[in-house]
Each structure stands twice: as structure tokens, then as C-alpha cells.
Amino acid sequence: MSTDMIAETEPHLDLSKVGNDAEFLMEHLAKRYEETLLPQMMDEDLPAGVERGLRVLVRQLARAQADLFVMKSAVLGRDRLALTQDWDYVDPLRAQFDALGTDMAAMGPAAFGTYVLKPDESMLGFGWHETEQKxxxxxxxxxxxxxxGIYLPxxxxxxxxxxxxxxxxxxxxLPTGDFLTVDGAPxxxxxxxxxxxxxxxxxxxxSDSPSFLLGISLARTVSPEKLGIGQDKRPLGLCLRRIRFEVA
Structure with a gap:
């Protein structure tokens, strides 16, 4: 799976926006990490000072994780693997999502009932147009x-x-049959x-893995121009609005 992640994701990270200091990529990875962790640590009964302190700590943790990911990518190259302390080889992208999944596991499954992720520039995967916002x-x-495909913690x-x-x-x-996979399994x-x-x-x-690949295979894509409903010529498939995790 690590090899697939490297091969499929590299063309879709839009590294042309990164520049020499990789600021673009770090910013959006940190944003996803912070937005995922922070709601699980906030409570309306927390003293104001404690809440401010937690926000600062999570923000610093998020930025540190993103910085490490980008530095590993720069030093090792996108086609190289990183050796962990357990003598296992993982690629930097997988390490980023494993770290987020591991941190969520430490909080316990009772930390939330429903969690929502918004599609944005920090959504790593392949086969997607750029983020649109209103x-x-x-x-x-x-x-x-x-x-x-989408790589999710x-x-x-x-x-x-x-x-x-x-x-x-x-x-x-949308196809008439099953068209979704998790780590390649229908x-x-x-x-x-x-x-x-x-x-x-x-x-x-x-899945009990810290991260997973959600695959989507549609029947077709079509442009608004071809349907006669707009001037957009892009072939479009599924418009993803929200990703929700719902625990029973």
C-alpha cells in the first residue's frame, strides 16, 4: 500500500505551489491535523486558561507533524522509504496519517459520537479537482x-x-453495483x-489500521457544458461535501 500511495499521490499534491520552503504543504497538513484533534480535547467546562493552553499545544503538535512529513519527503525523496525504530519501512505520507490515527486512538472511541471532515487542500488522494469554496x-x-481515492486517518x-x-x-x-473499496477490498x-x-x-x-485508502470507481464523469447546464468544461464525477465518522 505504501508503494501505491507514493505512486498515486505524488502528481496530486500540487507541489508547484509549495516553493523552496514547502510552506503550502505544511500549512494544509497542519490544518487537517489540528482540525481533527482539537474538537476531541475541548470541553465547555474547561477553564479559559486551560482551553487556550490546549489550543496552543495542539497547534504546535500539528505544525510539528506537518514539518516532519515535509522534511522526510525532502530528504528522502518521494520514491524512498523511511526506516522506523521497529525496523519497518514506511513512506512519509503513510507516517503522517498513522500518527494522526494513533493520536485519535489514544483518546479512546468514546471521545466522540460523530466527527466530520471537510474536503479542502489538505485532503490527500488522487483523482480530484482543486478545492472550491463559498x-x-x-x-x-x-x-x-x-x-x-482519499487517504483518511x-x-x-x-x-x-x-x-x-x-x-x-x-x-x-454512480454505478448500479458496489463501487467503493477500503485498502483495495470491495x-x-x-x-x-x-x-x-x-x-x-x-x-x-x-479497519483497525491507523489510516486507510477509500477508493471510488464511478460509471462515468461528465461536464456541465456537455449537459447544457453551464460553461464548465471539466469532466466531473462525485462532488464530496462532507466525510462523517458515526460511532453507534
């Missing part, structure tokens, strides 16, 4: 290929529902439509 909302369209660390909240331009973008899904072109897809997630 106000506080962000979303990403898959495309131009039918296949796409295993936030729940316990069996749960993984829910994708999505839009499509046409319902026939998984059954529940599809619920909340509108003509909006809905949610739920799968039972039972």
Missing part, C-alpha cells in the same frame, strides 16, 4: 478520470459508519438520496 463551505469534485479506531455526503450532475454517474454501501442530485453513501468501517 463562505465557510468547501467541496471537491472527482475527475477527470472515473477513479478517485482512522479517527474512530472502532467499528463505525463512514458516510460521504455528496452531489452529482447526473445520477447515472465494500458494500447504503445509498440514500436526499434530493434529485444530492445524497449520502454509508459503509461499515471495521
Amino acid at each position: 463562505g465557510s463551505s468547501s467541496w471537491r469534485w472527482s475527475g477527470p478520470a472515473r477513479e478517485a 482512522n479517527i474512530a479506531q472502532t467499528p463505525c459508519k463512514l458516510v460521504l455526503v455528496f452531489d452529482v450532475l447526473s445520477r447515472d454517474v 465494500v458494500a454501501h447504503e445509498l440514500t438520496w436526499s434530493g434529485d442530485l444530492s445524497g449520502r453513501i454509508a459503509i461499515d468501517l471495521a
Whole structure:
């Protein structure tokens, strides 16, 4: 899986935006790490001083993890592997997500009932167009290929529902059978439509790995221009609005 992550993700990290100091990549990796950890540590009963201190510590931890990832990538190269203290080889990208999953596991599965991740520039994967945003909302369209994937930290660390909240331009973008995989293994899904072109897809997630690859294989992609509903010429598949982890 590490080899696949390196080969598939490298063209989609948009390293042209990084520059010599890798500021772009570090900023967005740190943002994802901070947004994932912080809600699990906040409580309305915490004294103001303690809350401020926790926010500072989590922000520093998030930045440190992102810095380490980028430094490993720069020193080792995207096609090289890092040797861990247990004499196992892992690539820097996998190490970043394993670290986040391990930290979430330490908090225990009872830390939350539902957790939501927003698609943004820190979403690592392949087969996605750039992030689009309006106000506080962000979303990403898959495309131009039918296949796409997302590397996710295993936030729940316990069996749960993984829910994708999505839009499509046409319902026939979605295949009639199963089209999702977890680490390459096909998984059954529940599809619920909340509108003509909006809905949610739920799968039972039972992975005990700190991170996993969610694969998506659509029937087709199509552009708004071809459908006669806009001037956008990009082939679009699934518009990902939210990723939800729901613990029973």
C-alpha cells in the first residue's frame, strides 16, 4: 500500500505551489491535523486558561507533524522509504496519517459520537479537482478520470459508519453495483438520496489500521457544458461535501 500511495499521490499534491520552503504543504497538513484533534480535547467546562493552553499545544503538535512529513519527503525523496525504530519501512505520507490515527486512538472511541471532515487542500488522494469554496463551505469534485481515492486517518479506531455526503450532475454517474473499496477490498454501501442530485453513501468501517485508502470507481464523469447546464468544461464525477465518522 505504501508503494501505491507514493505512486498515486505524488502528481496530486500540487507541489508547484509549495516553493523552496514547502510552506503550502505544511500549512494544509497542519490544518487537517489540528482540525481533527482539537474538537476531541475541548470541553465547555474547561477553564479559559486551560482551553487556550490546549489550543496552543495542539497547534504546535500539528505544525510539528506537518514539518516532519515535509522534511522526510525532502530528504528522502518521494520514491524512498523511511526506516522506523521497529525496523519497518514506511513512506512519509503513510507516517503522517498513522500518527494522526494513533493520536485519535489514544483518546479512546468514546471521545466522540460523530466527527466530520471537510474536503479542502489538505485532503490527500488522487483523482480530484482543486478545492472550491463559498463562505465557510468547501467541496471537491472527482475527475477527470472515473477513479478517485482519499487517504483518511482512522479517527474512530472502532467499528463505525463512514458516510460521504455528496452531489452529482447526473445520477447515472454512480454505478448500479458496489463501487467503493477500503485498502483495495470491495465494500458494500447504503445509498440514500436526499434530493434529485444530492445524497449520502454509508459503509461499515471495521479497519483497525491507523489510516486507510477509500477508493471510488464511478460509471462515468461528465461536464456541465456537455449537459447544457453551464460553461464548465471539466469532466466531473462525485462532488464530496462532507466525510462523517458515526460511532453507534
